[in-house]
Amino acid sequence: MDRLALVADTHAYHKGIPLLLAFFRRQKVRSLACLGDCQPEPFRPWLDFPGHRLYWIFDVYGPQMPRATKNGEALALEGRVLMAHTRALVWTHYKDRIHAYARPQDQGRPPLLLCHGHTHVPSVTLFSPPVSRLLYINDALRPQEFQARQACLRLEPDSVYLIVPGAFTLEEGRYPAFSFAVLDLPASRLFMVSLKELASLEHLELFPA
Numbered sequence: 001m002d003r004l005a006l007v008a009d010t011h012a013y014h015k016g017i018p019l020l021l022a023f024f025r026r027q028k029v030r031s032l033a034c035l036g037d038c039q040p041e042p043f044r045p046w047l048d049f050p051g052h053r054l055y056w057i058f059d060v061y062g063p064q065m066p067r068a069t070k071n072g073e074a075l076a077l078e079g080r081v082l083m084a085h086t087r088a089l090v091w092t093h094y095k096d097r098i099h100a101y102a103r104p105q106d107q108g109r110p111p112l113l114l115c116h117g118h119t120h121v122p123s124v125t126l127f128s129p130p131v132s133r134l135l136y137i138n139d140a141l142r143p144q145e146f147q148a149r150q151a152c153l154r155l156e157p158d159s160v161y162l163i164v165p166g167a168f169t170l171e172e173g174r175y176p177a178f179s180f181a182v183l184d185l186p187a188s189r190l191f192m193v194s195l196k197e198l199a200s201l202e203h204l205e206l207f208p209a
Contacts, residue, residue, distance in 0.1 A: 001031050001053075001078060003207075006181040008035035008085075008117025009167035010042070016178065016198045017042035020168065023201040025049070029182060033057070033075075035117035035165065036085030040065040057117075059085040081183070083115045087162065090114045101160065111155045111188060115163045122166030122179045122192055124153055138166065138194045143175040148196045150204075155188040166194060182206055 005024050010017065021043075024032060032046055033055040040063055046054050047067060055075050056068035065071050074084040074093035082097065084090040091098070094114070101112045114127065124136040135153060140146040155161060166179025178195040184207075191206045 002184070002186055003027070003029045004031045004033060004077070004081065004183040004185060005029045006033050006035060006115055006163065006165040006183065007038065007168050008165050009037040009120055009169060010034075010039065011037055011167075011169050011172065012039060013169040014039065014042045016168070018045070019198050019201055020178075020180065021046055023204065024182075027182070027206050031055070033077075033081075033083055033115065035083060035115060037117060039063065055083065057083055057085050059089075078185075080110050081113045081115060081185075085116060086118045087114070087116050090116050098160065108157050110185075111157060112160045113155070113163055113183065114160065115165075117164065117167070119164055120167040120171075120177070121164060122149075122181070122194055123162075123164045124190065124192065125162040127160040127162050132162075135161075136192055138179070138192070143171050143177065146175060146177050146196065147194070148200070149192075149194045151192045153190045153192065155190055157188070161190075163190065165192070 030051050031053045036057045036059050046052050053069040056065040056071045058064050076082050082094045122138045126133040138149045165181035168178050168180050171177050176196050182191045
């Protein structure tokens with residue numbers, strides 16, 4: 001796996017999903033993870049393209065998506081991308097794996113990436129208790145003040161990161177907050193993207209030729 005897109009918390013929003021999927025295809029992203037609180041219908045066309053993979057996270061109340069490449073309350077990809085809908089569920093399912101990674105071992109290991117949704121707030125945290133460090137956040141006191149923002153973060157080896165892509169939705173029909181993330185796993189890069197209008201996807205290039 002080279003590139004993995006992370007999307008969460010679309011809720012009942014459907015209209016902009018085809019534009020987002022088309023953007024991912026233009027960026028040569030073939031693997032997509034939905035981190036919960038997403039409806040299956042707008043994502044099903046992703047699997048109609050050859051070689052495309054869909055990793056589908058559902059919470060206790062679903063909805064599930066049996067057609068997905070993998071479908072579960074928590075999923076682990078390549079042993080280093082651990083996903084669930086909430087941070088608590090990531091920890092519940094993968095606590096032993098996280099503890100094992102944190103023990104001193106050979107240096108130069110790929111970073112361990114804990115990915116979840118639920119909060120709607122895009123953020124990246126370097127997880128190193130007792131003093132974890134917030135590396136990126138795009139939050140607003142009031143939803144109408146949410147701002148567009150983009151960032152590319154380098155992910156260091158032998159490190160644990162908490163990644164929240166944010167919500168890709170109209171905030172239940174009130175305020176646009178189109179956020180998502182893309183992992184470039186071979187290069188250990190993470191792109192965090194927040195948009196206020198979908199037309200920006202036409203001009204956005206994460207991986208320029």
